Amino acid sequence: MSKKRLPPSGAQFIEPDAYPQILSKPAAARALLTLRSAETAAKAQAAMEAAVPPMRAAILGYVEEMEAAAHDMKKLFAIVHEIRGFAETAGMITTGRIAEILCRYMDDMERVGKPLDATIVALHASAIARAARAEDDDVRMGDKVAAELAALVARRLAEAH
């Protein structure tokens, strides 16, 4: 029994064999071996680790920009979004988590057309800065602060919706 499906009425289906693929089938098979090899995984891990120091330095730079942009919510959101984007890749787990909570809060409030609570934004910004600057990574303060901020945001979003 074929699993082939038809397109919706009036639509044209173009099967993979009918348009140019990245690689021929034999080359794709070879590429898949590379993608799944332990050697590739080890090289990739090394590449990820090499990226950490410059990313950490960049995040600390973003934190300074974030603090300078405390009253410019649009700019602050853009910066916090950048922090969220690669803090975890840099091994700054709590920093990324708090940035994620703040981004979600700002995004949701904008969607429902409600004003931001400056205190909530300031609390998050302060926690992001503290987590990012903690020299032993941010594990010690991490989970508890992030959980409390997440609960606070959840309550405010529930009120806003």
Add this chain to the structure above:
Amino acid sequence: MAAGLESIKALVVEDNTHMRSLLRALLNTLGVKDVGEAIHGQAALDILRERKIDLVLTDLAMGPMDGLELTRHLRNDANSPNPFVPIIMITGHTEKYRVEAARDAGVTEILAKPVTAHNLFARITEILERPRAFVRCDSYFGPDRRRHQEADMHTGPWRRADDLQEAEVR
């Protein structure tokens, strides 16, 4: 022996220099040596018009042209250099409505930040192992968006004409 990943020409479209460097480094570990870089969608289009690109990795939020607009240009423009090119959209904006917007623009795969090698390689594997059919209709051109419905497809009974036609194919 058939050339593998080393023959691929990739383009990374990302406004953050650190993320661009990381993506380039990860592609290099796969043997992909030809990795172009652009800092926004318009710059990417310029490169795509100049040279053949096999794989696009793009951020979502960039100015002046973001990843969604780039994708729409590539899929729908009459002058598109490659309407079928696989596009992996990399984004920290993982809200449902944003993911749906990316899907409806015609991206091939979505990779949520934080980027990991495992997740990036999984998306590339998906593109190579299970290339998707493209759909062209009045309101959309791009990879078939229904692939995740495959597992729970309805097996009947059939009522609509389209359903009956599909059942016959099965």
